[in-house]
Amino acid sequence: MSKTATFTRRGIGTILAAGLLAGGLAGCGNSDTGGDAGSSGGDGKIVLGFSQVGAESGWRTANTTSVKEAATEAGIELKFDDAQQKQENQIKAIRNFIQQKVDVIAFSPVVESGWDTVLKEARDADIPVILTDRAVDSADKTLYKTFIGSDFVKEGRLSGEWLVEQTKAATGPVNVVELQGTTGSAPANDRKRGFAEAIAANPNLKIIASQSGDFTRAGGKQVMEQFLKANPKIDVLFAHNDDMGLGALEAITAAGKVPGKDITIITIDAVRDGMQALADGKFNFIAECSPLLGPQLMDLAKKVHAGESVPERVETEETTFTQEQAKAALPSRKY
Numbered sequence: 001m002s003k004t005a006t007f008t009r010r011g012i013g014t015i016l017a018a019g020l021l022a023g024g025l026a027g028c029g030n031s032d033t034g035g036d037a038g039s040s041g042g043d044g045k046i047v048l049g050f051s052q053v054g055a056e057s058g059w060r061t062a063n064t065t066s067v068k069e070a071a072t073e074a075g076i077e078l079k080f081d082d083a084q085q086k087q088e089n090q091i092k093a094i095r096n097f098i099q100q101k102v103d104v105i106a107f108s109p110v111v112e113s114g115w116d117t118v119l120k121e122a123r124d125a126d127i128p129v130i131l132t133d134r135a136v137d138s139a140d141k142t143l144y145k146t147f148i149g150s151d152f153v154k155e156g157r158l159s160g161e162w163l164v165e166q167t168k169a170a171t172g173p174v175n176v177v178e179l180q181g182t183t184g185s186a187p188a189n190d191r192k193r194g195f196a197e198a199i200a201a202n203p204n205l206k207i208i209a210s211q212s213g214d215f216t217r218a219g220g221k222q223v224m225e226q227f228l229k230a231n232p233k234i235d236v237l238f239a240h241n242d243d244m245g246l247g248a249l250e251a252i253t254a255a256g257k258v259p260g261k262d263i264t265i266i267t268i269d270a271v272r273d274g275m276q277a278l279a280d281g282k283f284n285f286i287a288e289c290s291p292l293l294g295p296q297l298m299d300l301a302k303k304v305h306a307g308e309s310v311p312e313r314v315e316t317e318e319t320t321f322t323q324e325q326a327k328a329a330l331p332s333r334k335y
Helices: 058-074 087-100 116-124 152-166 186-199 217-230 242-254 272-279 294-305 323-332
Strands: 047-052 077-082 104-107 129-132 146-149 174-180 205-212 236-239 264-269 285-288 313-315
Touching: 047 058, 047 087, 058 077, 058 242, 058 272, 058 294, 077 087, 087 104, 087 116, 104 294, 116 129, 129 294, 146 294, 152 186, 152 236, 152 264, 152 285, 174 186, 174 217, 174 242, 186 205, 205 217, 217 242, 236 242, 242 264, 242 272, 272 285, 272 323
Parallel strands: 047 077, 047 104, 104 129, 129 146, 146 313, 174 205, 174 236, 236 264, 264 285
Antiparallel strands: none
């Protein structure tokens, strides 16, 4: 199968993102709980307790910055905690927020399961909870007010649909390897499902290896090295985020292969480094997952604090990128 003939770059129409404001990149700290404890911060401000997954990727760093900057702009006192990708840290942080009697709690769950007990504690304390970026699998929808974030299944499906289109002329097997995100997390579960459902349309597409790289560059590099050693013929890499894809680039290059040509690379996120790799032809396609949730989160925090009704799910509007679209978007990219 000729990569030049088969893996042409065809644009998928750009959907203009709306409702998202810019936030620059910056590092995130741990347990940043400035201000006095207690409801409304003692000065009339809404107090928002926010537990972040960690700082495992460029996406997460941009997300943290967006939340912090939006809180300042909205006049909301933010109590920030970095869970360092550990659920036990996140549960402890939520309990600390409850003890401090914050007005609203928001968090991006490390994994989907195991939240009912602590969320019931927040509900019993009459503190509304907002899920950001990642969902939980609780059957009790009264444990949180709303979810704000992306449709991860759709991101996986768009990635798979692009690949189906590029390989429609293939007459033989097309070997695909998959770098999954953190095991048990909503984006890993959903992106895997959406991608698998989409590529089922072409029986030539075969996922020959699938393993977690934990959403990190180091993990992506390590797992891709294993894939390359175990599988002499790899046609496509699907990485659940840009950072794992960027790590995989190192492994592919070290193996004497040309990323973007010898191995077609599809990723999700569209952070600046990923977009640069796409513009340079090292990646072939990216499905966007915007980290700039801060302004929408602050709007929701104000509404739930005021007792207003909010939608059960608020989805961010996102797009996809091919090489030429990435080149056009990079100069004004906010993250």
